Amino acid sequence: MTKPRIRLALRDWDHLVPLATGTIRSEAFDLELDSRASTPDVLSEPDLDGGETSFSRYVLGTAAGDDRLVGLPVFVMRGFRHRCVLVSRDSDAREFADLKGARVGLTGWPDSGNTWTRALLREAGVDLDGIEWTVGAVDAPEPGKDRVGTAELPGNVSVSDGSLAEDLAAGRLDALMTPFMPAGFFTPQSRFRHLLDDHPAAELGYYRRHGFVPGIHLVTLKREVVARHPWLPQAVQELFEQSKRWWLSRRRLLTDTTPWLLADLSRTREVFGEDWMPYGTAANAAMTAAFCAELHAQGIAPAPIDPEELFTS
Incomplete structure (x- = not known):
């Protein structure tokens, strides 16, 4: 057969x-x-x-x-998603709680990874309704890519056709949630850094609390x-x-x-x-x-x- x-x-x-x-x-x-x-x-x-x-x-x-x-x-x-939150190199933010009331860019609203990342903010006591969210591409826009899903977006969520990395560098955003690092991130001249100084330690703590990746x-x-x-x-x-x-x-x-x-x-x-x-x-x-x-x-x-x-x- x-x-x-x-x-x-x-x-x-x-x-x-x-x-x-x-x-x-x-x-x-x-x-x-x-x-x-x-x-x-x-x-x-x-x-x-x-x-x-x-x-x-x-x-x-x-x-x-x-x-x-x-x-x-x-x-x-x-x-783990702790590594996926970026800020400008000179930002004062060092932990999730520092993002209360912030302007945050992310690569897709209903995305699995961003859902897990928002969960980290909720766990840190951050009110997601108090954040000004911007959905878009990290570097260059990708025509045809669905970043918002079929449901109506909340009132504090907007969609950008520009570059979230450039918005973060210019100070129009306070943080960026992305699984993929922006262009130039792995260079000494990178304009960005991880929000958490020791994200592996935070991720280990998460695993010990929750028991899964x-x-x-x-x-x-x-x-x-x-x-x-x-x-x-x-x-x-x-x-x-x-x-x-x-x-x-x-x-x-x-x-x-x-x-x-x-x-x-x-x-x-x-x-x-x-x-x-x-x-x-x-x-x-x-x-x-x-x-x-x-x-x-x-x-x-x-x-x-x-x-x-x-x-x-």
Whole structure:
């Protein structure tokens, strides 16, 4: 019997390299991995069977009754957000509480990562309604990119067609929330710095309080594909798990890709155990519940969301 060919579009995450090279293969299906520079819109591409999807867009769509995607608890992008808040080099702000009443730029209003970052501000006692938010691109505008979603924006949120980095440098913004550093950030002449002087320490504290690393993007499959192959979600999850574990074993062997990779791998194992980015519903239950609660608390989701309904095919 001929194996089905499944085409998935994802960004080129390191832990997917074994899949991209064919080192890890499935006995149940043939995988065609389409590498993308940015997160694909899976539903808008008929040739795709699935791919990388924003966690918030998936959650909000599912909660609104859109069942065209089947989400897998396979979070290919996850990370702490303390490092994602930038200020000007000469700013007096040093902690989240300093952003009360500030002018803050961010790269997308309903985005998963920015939802987690706003959660950090709420945890620090910052009233999100008291902030003047500006949504836009960090450097150059990207025509056609959806940064606001379908819901009406709150009154304290505006949209810019310019550069948030330039607005921050010019003093028109007090801070910038972004997962991607502005041009020139990794130079001695950078105009910007992280808000927190020691974001790794703050992130470690967050993990010890909450017990998870926030999930940002996950893998989804189109529902019609799952209808044809009901076994596919589990098979895809198992394949991605194999790829992740193979990648880690190779990184632990070939540690010369960065000067301190070996130390980082050792520290990561010490803090998080064998797997800092676990897949599966149970392993992500606390994180998923916290995210759903935060979407509602921030007004992104109009009603409470049941996290247990997200990963049922």
